[in-house]
Amino acid sequence: MTHVGTDPVELSLNQATTRPYPLTKTAEEAMRAGIRHIGLWIEPVEAIGIARTQQLLNDTGLSVSSVCRTGFLADKEGAELRSALDGVKRALDLSREVGSPMLTLIAGGLPAHDRSIQHAEVRLRAAIEELEPYARDAGVRLALEPLHPLFVGTRSIVTTIAQALRIIADFPEDTVGLLIDAYATSWDSRFHDDVLAAGPRIAGYQVSDFALPLPGPENMNGRLFPGDGDIDFAPLTASIRRAGYTGPIEVEIFNDDIWKLPLETIIDRTVAGFNRCVSESLNELERQSP
């Protein structure tokens, strides 16, 4: 089901943004800040258990926008692949139990003995083919997320929206979609065209800001609050909405310095950055358009 274009832009707090803090504290602090949606991570949900997570969601009124993250399939074969597939199925069960409409799927990188992206795409497509009926039964959408090209060898052979669409094209739209992360894809000169082509395949949308240099480890944790980096989110978000997606927008940040801040500060700066650079900028842009 696509959303109507006049829906207000709503923030969802992805739990990675407050990683050092327990889920209970994050949920309570999010509610205090007026946030209505949360992106859950598997490990902290498992840490407190499904029942307590469900209770917490009830108590706070937070809806779950996504469960992150699973996959890492494209580099695996044999027993290692079977084990990874079982992990995705358990994550689909968990996603259903916490009421998430989707589960983020990370493709996986390249094995040392075969650096062919084409071969890895074949393995990934076969893995999704096995997972798709399970996702359908669970009522949870698999959302393939392109990562930044930096991580092609180590984490995700899927690095563009166009490539993700090509890989999932033959699977049913309602069970296999796409998670678009502005941090990972805003460099792409085809962003706007590919987002429009993705249309109802868009299962979710995440924002965080980009600036060089990217610190270690593995250049993973340089994500910034919206407005603290180089990305202009309004035109990107306008295309996402024009393509039909007007669900919650997750702020997902990995950053060792931000993780050292008090929980309240992280959440307040998330809300402030989102309001200024995503929702207000988008409103401004849409007012200017004919």
Next chain:
Amino acid sequence: MTHVGTDPVELSLNQATTRPYPLTKTAEEAMRAGIRHIGLWIEPVEAIGIARTQQLLNDTGLSVSSVCRTGFLADKEGAELRSALDGVKRALDLSREVGSPMLTLIAGGLPAHDRSIQHAEVRLRAAIEELEPYARDAGVRLALEPLHPLFVGTRSIVTTIAQALRIIADFPEDTVGLLIDAYATSWDSRFHDDVLAAGPRIAGYQVSDFALPLPGPENMNGRLFPGDGDIDFAPLTASIRRAGYTGPIEVEIFNDDIWKLPLETIIDRTVAGFNRCVSESLNELERQSP
């Protein structure tokens, strides 16, 4: 003119690889190591002057595969753009004088006030339109080089081979081409298709190896000797040759640790890495193919 597919693979030493050493020393040491081609940088040529560079090339028998680098146009307008265009024209003169068949053109990033890649592409195309007759008169090909998506905001809005081809499509093939750098583009799932589509547009090809994490400053200087990172060069190089390019292949490395090594060590490791991971691996691959 395209080369025949049976040409041997020849190494060219890009001068960035030995950046701390003067051009004279680099050229003499390259000759000692049996290298027949060199990629020159503008500043070290200017440091010793055109006449002395020409003499050095005569004395060593080195041919010039490219002059690096110029451009940084896409983010500029007005007087700043005029000054950058004049810089490219001076670099075209210098390239002609040292006998280089091409000059590397870096697109430039995004200005702070307008993060639209589409707008920047329009500015870049207009700039190339102004430069193209000058390049034709100089007999030097402008070679647009896609950089890694990391640098879209700061150095190059051109991040894929397909995008570069789209930008230069309307310019004459013999004056505006493409420089393909394996480090910058091997993450791209369309690499092989786009290289074949590029065909005679390919003006040059560079290699250096990639591994995470990328060190500072600005994550620029993490390039490694072929074989010390994650890239499998043989299939990439096979596609480059299948597309019709069999000119010299430059090894271009930026790496603060490598720059601390003795000149002889840098050059010997360049030759060894190139032989093992580019030429011998390619021969092996081509023997295996039907």
